[in-house]
Amino acid sequence: MNYKTGGSGTVTTTNQNSTKQDILRHILKEGETTAQQLASVLEISPQATRRHLKELGAEGLVYHKAVQQGMGRPQYLYQLSEKGRDRLPHDYGEFAVSFLHTLAETAGEEQVQAVLQKQWQRKATDYREKIGTGSLEERIARLVELRQAEGYMAEYHRLEKDSQGIQQQFLLFEHNCAIASVAESYPSVCGHELEMFSAILPDCTVERTHWLYRDEHRCGYLIQLEN
Structure with missing residues (x-):
């Protein structure tokens, strides 16, 4: 450099x-x-x-x-x-948290949770359309690009191959959270993130391995093709 x-x-x-x-x-x-x-x-x-x-x-x-x-x-x-x-650059602000607080005060916490769930479902549909088809690695690579464009410092790593030499396992890491301020007030969004990744990759199992919300320095997900 x-x-x-x-x-x-x-x-x-x-x-x-x-x-x-x-x-x-x-x-x-x-x-x-x-x-x-x-x-x-x-x-x-x-x-x-x-x-x-x-x-x-x-x-x-x-x-x-x-x-x-x-x-x-x-x-x-x-x-x-x-x-x-x-x-560091990020793509969130106080407006989203303020809006959710206002919604909770006027419509109740249940309505807030319904909005957050609808949001991750809409986001999953959008990601799935942009990612398209291809091998698991090709889809994960495109997902990482989309997350990076939204302010996440995302990357992925290959793990094991099966007996036919097919790459079946990957680790997806996000070293920052572009919605950290929302997650602090409404930690349920972290669960929605996991559900979202599962919906984006329906032929895979997705498990959380690391969690910024629990004082780890990154969020991590193990992605594995289902047999």
Whole structure:
């Protein structure tokens, strides 16, 4: 990764901000990381990495904990704060939560749950039409692209193949939640997400493996073709 410098040889403010965004994204994806690992992944010097981390810490966007490994100096593991998560791009706001609160006050909680269920059903239909047909991996890859376009930091990984060499198992990860503010007030939407993925991939079983709502650093789903 290359970074342009200004005439004086110092990195421009724009590039500094871009590097900080890269650092926040990487920590979000990994959950926690060291300065050495960041320097290697981002291809910048350890000194520059530590400077960026110090500045991010001063802004309250990251924090670290010391881990002792044998004799010698402790190793520092860096994690994102809630403020750091909010600094990354997302596609949600307070309006949705305010609207649901108003709906609950005027029509009752049952109506809110009915609206949320209708929403995931509509979303599942929309996803299924856009994903179309193809192998399971092709459909998951298209699903990941759609989720990324909506603000989710999504990716998938291959797991086992069957005896005929067909890829049957995948892990789908989402390292942030584009509807986190809604999920905090109405955690039932997390259950709807699982139902939605099952509806999108009707020939598969879908199980939750990780959950941001339970203080894990990502949401994860095991997707497996049914025999």
